[in-house]
Amino acid sequence: MKYEILTIPLLFLAVLQTVNAQTKYEISSPDETLKVNVVLKGKQLFYGVSRNGTEVLNSSALGLIRSDADFSKNLSVLSVSKNEAVKDTYTLKNAKRLVNHYVANKRVIHLENGSKKKLDVIFQVSNDGIAFRYYFPDRDTKVSKLTEEKTSFHFFKASKAWMQPMSVAKTGWESTNPSYEEYYKKEINAGTAAPTSAGWVYPALFHYKDTWLLVSETGLDGNYCATRLKQNAPDGNYKIGFPDQREAFTGQNVNPESTLPWYTPWRIIAIGSLKTVTESTLGTDLAYPAKSNINPDQFQLGKASWSWIILKDNSIKYDVQKKYIDFAADMKWEFCLIDVNWDITIGFPKMQELADYAKSKNVGLILWYNSAGAWNTVKYTPKNKLNVRESRLQEFAMLQKMGIKGIKVDFFGGDGQSMIRYYLEIFEDAAKSGLSVNCHGATLPRGWQRTYPNLVTMESIKGMEFITFEQENANEEPAHATTIPFTRNVFDPMDFTPMSLNKLPNINLKTTSTFELALPIIFHSGVQHLAETPEGMAKVPAFVKTFLQEFPASWTDTKLIDGYPGKFVVMARKAGDKWYIAGINGENSIKEVSFDSSKFGKKAKLIIDGKEDLSFVQSNLDTDAKTKITMKPYGGFVLVVE
Known part of the structure; x- marks a missing residue:
């Protein structure tokens, strides 16, 4: 009897120690070179990363704050899934590699906050990096709103960084910022503050000891805004920030909102040697697969002649564009891009003539459009054709009938959720009319070329x-x-x-x-718009032209x-x-x-x-x-x- 009485507290202590031990969870890459440790400490969730046994990312915060619930504190672990192998093979013409293989280990931490609302954190670790995202598993037709994301990337002080500053909304020429068009700050100390309160854009590159880390996001759909890294990173701890409240489609929202259940985009870090990071395909591995209603084979990739890059606005005339169609044909290039104000300086009847002429030369035409809306003051046309769906569909149907192969849409207004939806609506509607899309004055694509195979390229540089x-x-x-x-x-x-x-x-x-x-x-x-002119090409040796x-x-x-x-x-x-x-x-x-x-x-x-x-x-x-x-x-x- 005495033996049984003594056993009860010992068993209780053993159970208590087991529960405490389970507050730390590990996910390793298939080759076990990368390890993510997820820790619940003080009812807050953190993660850290090691490579070959050396810590390369310090303890970093996880969590979200909804307007109706805080998922950054008072958290408890309900359960943790077993390690599960994840495999995917996909073909992507518009990429660094045609056939891509993704292999990772997956683990899900199921949490609830103090008010019993649930949150999952999903980790996937491959040989070339880590990825994680959040998931609200509850079901609710009421729209939930996020006010803040607490995710951080805490780099060690000895790390160096290559980072592009985010431009402030409504600044720049005709209020067209942000457009991801700043120079990278090169090999700066981790933790250096961004030049403005707008912060830093993705991808952001870091170097620590013998390891390189590239931070970005992917899997962004219409249910979230595009994010960035905040301006200040004390002790090298970079936090995710939401867009400026002015970065919205006219009269609509910026911060994320959705009914439940709800997935966030993936936060990704490619990790390894510089070669491993540069060759990584994490950005498309975790992107959504191609839309089932878009046929990738319908959209051609290639090279394009383009008069505006050297000759500017005055070159958008019928005779000049006919010359550049001939240039593309002579170079065996697939396209000719006709830029701003073509609807005025050339007009629709003459553009139909150019489209027919280009077709006879086996050259496809790409036409420029102003994204329009209250987010910029740019006067170039065609304008106000795409921001209302009814007129957008009419315009795309007309272009398809003319034989136009693609559109270049310029001067978007930022990263708010409503603006992200606008991008995706353009891609999907253009695909229905067989049109490829190129965006300028734009955000980072974040893997969209996999989901929308008609998205051939974006400037964002x-x-x-x-x-x-x-x-x-x-x-x-x-x-x-x-x-x-x-x-x-x-x-x-x-x-x-x-x-x-x-x-x-x-x-x-x-x-x-x-x-x-x-x-x-x-x-x-996906389409290289090459800056050289017919006159310039005439000066190069024959072997360069042949190349x-x-x-x-x-x-x-x-x-x-x-x-x-x-x-x-x-x-x-x-x-x-x-x-x-x-x-x-x-x-x-x-x-x-x-x-x-x-x-x-x-x-x-x-x-x-x-x-x-x-x-x-x-x-x-x-x-x-x-x-x-x-x-x-x-x-x-x-x-x-x-």
Whole structure:
């Protein structure tokens, strides 16, 4: 009897210790190099990340605050699921890799707050990074509203960061900000405050010891706003922020709201070597699959001629555009983009003539539109055609009847939930009329190209347009172009509109011609709107023209060979049985790169800078395990291996 009495408190203590032990939960990657530890401490939820046994992300907060309930404190764990393997294979033409395989371990922490309302936190850990999102499992037809997200990313003090500041809403030319068009701050100390209260955009790159981490979000649908990182990050602890209240579709909401149940977007961190992070596909792995009513094969990728980038508004005339259609046809490019005010300077009857002429040349036309609405004061037209669904559908049906292949929609007004819905409505309605979509003055795509295969590209970058405006932008191009392959362009297509092989009017390009020639390989975009003119193309050697005529529209694989953000990049992309390897040097000194080109094929053609400015030299070479190529200051190379 005495034995039984003594056993009861011992059993109680054992149970109590077990409960306490279960407040910490681990999720590992399939190869066990990455580990996420989720801890309930003081009734608040935190997570941390280690790689190869070394902590790379400090204890970081989790939680949300709804207007009717706080899910950031007074939490208790109801249950935790077992580790579950998650696998997905998908094909995506508009990506760095055609066939993508996602393998991860998944675990769900089921929570409730002090008022017995429920929240799930879902973690998935793959070999190239971690992903997590929130889920409200209760059912309620009443609209719930989020006032704050408590998620943070707490980096160690020794970390360095490459981050793009978010521009303040309603600033800039014709009040068109934010447009994700600021230069990245390069290799700054983690925790450095953003220049303005608007904060920082995704993706944000960090380097700690031997580990690189790229923070972003994906799986964003119409039930949430796009987020950013807040301005201040004391001790390197970056918190998620909601948009400025002015970043809304006219008269509608900014912060997230939805009926229940309700999923938030995924917060993702690609983690590993710089090569692992740059080659990661987390941004599309966790995006929603293609809409069942959109046929990906209906929408063509390719290259486009574009007069406006060099010749500006005065070039949007019938004769000039006919010339650029001929230019696209001569270059065997798929498209010609006709920009602002075409409805006035060319008109619909003559545009029908151009569309018919382009079709006879096997060239598709893409037409520009102003997003319209009260969010900007831009006067360019067509305007007020897309922001009301009835007129949008009429416009798209008319374009389809004319034989137009795509639209470029410009000057969006921010990241509020209502504006995100507007983007998605445009994509879906355009798809119904067989139109591809390119957005400028826009937010980060966040994996939308997988969900909406007619979304071919988005700007969301300070691109070639700005280089044509001011010399300071040309001065910044080498460092900028060698930063964005590791940041903005890792997950999503980017319409930088690259490649000026000759002199620009009133601008002294710092980059060499071969640096510019390499950019359409270094940068990924479903449609590359190339900046060169017919007159400029007439000046280049025949082998450069042939290269650009044969240049592929999409890739089956991508590999980072070497590089460092802001200094240099060597990237290899595969199409068919050829590998296109390109390098660019972001520094004002000669740089030699060495790599094993024999892994890519047996024979190669190399294009490098000539001795004279704006000149090229081509040579044939046998591939070798120790291929060495010297890049000029701000120079580059292109190597085609088969």
